[in-house]
Amino acid sequence: MAIGWLTVLKMVPWGDVIDNAPKVATGAKKLWQAVGKKPVVTTPATPAQEALRAQSPELAAMQSQLAELQVAVADLHQQMLVSSELIQSLAQQNTQLIKRVEVNRVRLLWLLALVLGLALVLASRFF
DSSP states (O other): OOHHHHHHHHSSHHHHHHHHHHHHOOOOOOHHHHHHHOOOOOOOOOOHHHHHHHHHHHHHHHHHHHHHHHHHHHHHHHHHHHHHHHHHHHHHHHHHHHHHHHHHHHHHHHHHHHHHHHHHHHHHOOO
């Protein structure tokens, strides 16, 4: 199982991921700012519209369909808000993950240098 994960992790172009992490975070912030500011618009029926509905059943059916569509649009807008919040959260987590990966990469290089140095010291003492 671990071999599969190692293979997957080796296939990831980490350089591209690290380079694009700030762009993803910025894009998510822009999306959230654009979506979060849009209000949901609903228009109540006026007395004149109520009178027209009473006169024409076709108009009443169209008004009913329009009301259903307005509810559907409001639902979609709410889903879009939730989705953009999720995208922003994922972008922030991605940025944090990339920072941690970079710190671990630097630590690993230092550890490798230390191990090589110790190996050279041990090799010089035995030979």
